[in-house]
Amino acid sequence: xxxxxxxxxxxxxxxxxxxxxxxxxxxxxxxxxxxxxxxxxxxxxxxxxxxxxxxxxxxxxxxxxxxxxxxxxxxxxxxxxxxxxxxxxxxxxxxxxxxxxxxxxxxxxxxxxxxxxxxxxxxxxxxxxxxxxxxxxxxxxxxxxxxxxxxxxxxxxxxxxxxxxxxxxxxxxxxxxxxxxxxxxxxxxxxxxxxxxxxxxxxxxxxxxxxxxxxxxxxxxxxxxxxxxxxxxxxxxxxxxxxxxxxxxxxxxxxxxxxxxxxxxxxxxxxxxxxxxxxxxxxxxxx
Amino acid sequence: xxxxxxxxxxxxxxxxxxxxxxxxxxxxxxxxxxxxxxxxxxxxxxxxxxxxxxxxxxxxxxxxxxxxxxxxxxxxxxxxxxxxxxxxxxxxxxxxxxxxxxxxxxxxxxxxxxxxxxxxxxxxxxxxxxxxxxxxxxxxxxxxxxxxxxxxxxxxxxxxxxxxxxxxxxxxxxxxxxxxxxxxxxxxxxxxxxxxxxxxxxxxxxxxxxxxxxxxxxxxxxxxxxxxxxxxxxxxxxxxxxxxxxxxxxxxxxxxxxxxxxxxxxxxxxxxxxxxxxxxxxxxxxxxxxxx
Numbered sequence: 001x002x003x004x005x006x007x008x009x010x011x012x013x014x015x016x017x018x019x020x021x022x023x024x025x026x027x028x029x030x031x032x033x034x035x036x037x038x039x040x041x042x043x044x045x046x047x048x049x050x051x052x053x054x055x056x057x058x059x060x061x062x063x064x065x066x067x068x069x070x071x072x073x074x075x076x077x078x079x080x081x082x083x084x085x086x087x088x089x090x091x092x093x094x095x096x097x098x099x100x101x102x103x104x105x106x107x108x109x110x111x112x113x114x115x116x117x118x119x120x121x122x123x124x125x126x127x128x129x130x131x132x133x134x135x136x137x138x139x140x141x142x143x144x145x146x147x148x149x150x151x152x153x154x155x156x157x158x159x160x161x162x163x164x165x166x167x168x169x170x171x172x173x174x175x176x177x178x179x180x181x182x183x184x185x186x187x188x189x190x191x192x193x194x195x196x197x198x199x200x201x202x203x204x205x206x207x208x209x210x211x212x213x214x215x216x217x218x219x220x221x222x223x224x225x226x227x228x229x230x231x232x233x234x235x236x237x238x239x240x241x242x243x244x245x246x247x248x249x250x251x252x253x254x255x256x257x258x259x260x261x262x263x264x265x266x267x268x269x270x271x272x273x274x275x276x277x278x279x280x281x282x283x284x285x286x287x
Numbered sequence: 288x289x290x291x292x293x294x295x296x297x298x299x300x301x302x303x304x305x306x307x308x309x310x311x312x313x314x315x316x317x318x319x320x321x322x323x324x325x326x327x328x329x330x331x332x333x334x335x336x337x338x339x340x341x342x343x344x345x346x347x348x349x350x351x352x353x354x355x356x357x358x359x360x361x362x363x364x365x366x367x368x369x370x371x372x373x374x375x376x377x378x379x380x381x382x383x384x385x386x387x388x389x390x391x392x393x394x395x396x397x398x399x400x401x402x403x404x405x406x407x408x409x410x411x412x413x414x415x416x417x418x419x420x421x422x423x424x425x426x427x428x429x430x431x432x433x434x435x436x437x438x439x440x441x442x443x444x445x446x447x448x449x450x451x452x453x454x455x456x457x458x459x460x461x462x463x464x465x466x467x468x469x470x471x472x473x474x475x476x477x478x479x480x481x482x483x484x485x486x487x488x489x490x491x492x493x494x495x496x497x498x499x500x501x502x503x504x505x506x507x508x509x510x511x512x513x514x515x516x517x518x519x520x521x522x523x524x525x526x527x528x529x530x531x532x533x534x535x536x537x538x539x540x541x542x543x544x545x546x547x548x549x550x551x552x553x554x555x556x557x558x559x560x561x562x563x564x565x566x567x568x569x570x571x572x573x574x575x576x577x578x579x
Contacts, residue, residue: 143510149509151505151506151509178505180502180506182497182498189492189503189506190507190510193503196484200544204481209470209473209477210468210469210470218439218441218468219481221431221466225512226512
């Protein structure tokens with residue numbers, strides 16, 4: 001029996017906050033672990049702000065907000081995770097950083113606890129290998145923004161046991177998301193399909209196929225995509241895409257994942273998309 | 288104030304030809320629908336009328352508007368009826384020789400200023416234009432299926448398309464309440480250029496066991512927010528059609544991403560062509576989804 005009640009989220013950046021919010025809204029108590037008080041407070045502020053905005057828009061009652069915020073427990077002490085049934089790691093995409101925090105968590109949680117990573121770029125199997133109970137380790141890949149995106153990829157590492165996958169799928173469904181089970185291959189399903197497509201668009205744009213605006217319009221109107229690929233890249237952040245696709249390329253040596261030269265140039269020039277105000281579509285000269 | 292009105296010729300009364308004809312008559316353009324096959328011509332005319340009637344019944348159009356649109360339509364088996372056309376849209380089967388011959392012939396029949404539009408989706412506009420005695424008048428206008436419902440038209444400039452032909456074409460497409468995008472004459476233009484490798488990648492992911500038909504469809508719908516999953520879409524398009532488009536692009540580009548994956552070849556060989564036969568990536572028998 002793998003009842004998941006108490007959840008812990010490691011890191012309260014964009015993904016960590018979103019995941020904590022999803023879990024708390026579904027009624028789980030969520031411990032949020034950060035490295036220092038300032039970051040923990042900032043994360044809590046961000047979550048409170050997001051809930052206040054929901055109240056302002058009439059999408060959430062004040063009682064619901066307070067109820068939800070009461071379930072969030074920011075901490076800087078890993079010992080506070082000792083009672084957790086499920087740990088979701090959402091720290092920076094850096095193998096060494098993830099290893100260090102996961103080792104610390106492994107020392108305090110029960111051997112029966114399920115520990116997961118929200119990585120999109122690293123091998124889940126490789127992270128499982130450093131755990132004392134690798135069979136209790138899996139990937140739990142949420143999408144950004146976690147509150148809005150329905151999908152969660154449940155990633156089976158080579159070591160993951162069946163009951164963990166079953167428990168995670170039912171957990172994902174209980175927090176109102178759609179679970180798909182995937183093997184631990186680079187990019188899982190979504191990024192395996194998305195990254196080559198985005199790279200292909202960047203390369204074709206660089207070769208002068210059409211204007212950035214016309215490429216987006218064609219795919220929005222022709223295929224019913226909500227956001228055209230170049231707007232999507234601006235939204236994701238060109239540096240984030242470059243990092244993800246370079247990781248997938250390193251893991252597979254598959255040409256389809258190789259960062260196109262224009263992408264690398266734009267990242268070098270600090271044109272990272274919406275967050276810097278200049279990207280494929282956000283600069284007048286480019287559009 | 289009414290929009291400027293054109294006289295338009297549509298060659299080929301198949302799915303695309305009749306769909307484009309519907310767009311034209313609805314926009315107030317007198318339209319000559321031409322097909323050498325009399326039976327096909329009648330069917331095409333019926334399809335236009337049926338679409339307009341349906342638009343009335345679902346409240347998208349008044350019956351007076353539908354009547355005016357129908358009055359704009361002329362079914363023709365004679366080339367002479369094309370002589371007054373300002374724009375001729377070619378929507379015959381995807382055969383380079385046939386399209387080249389058609390435009391060569393039309394150069395003799397039509398006015399010197401007539402715009403020649405090809406609705407090809409996989410052939411080179413430049414190569415098609417090369418068959419016309421005045422290739423500068425030929426431009427690609429690629430409508431999406433179903434043409435009356437889809438907003439997009441890809442305008443494709445061939446190597447020899449003149450600026451005048453291009454700019455008059457952009458003005459004409461605007462009169463149809465469509466959104467045009469301009470693309471170079473490269474295989475697949477924009478939409479198929481990106482859709483076909485994406486779909487083939489989905490099929491290869493299925494082949495290699497990364498996911499199932501259901502999990503990949505779910506992941507694409509909810510993780511990428513596409514309106515439908517790739518296998519649902521492929522079943523609607525038809526595996527035979529997907530194979531033909533992929534192969535045509537592959538032969539032009541020699542890029543393996545466009546090559547139909549082995550699973551597609553097997554499914555086509557086995558007659559698992561998708562919805563139209565009740566079996567593709569999904570089975571439509573039990574669901575009772577087979578329709579005409």
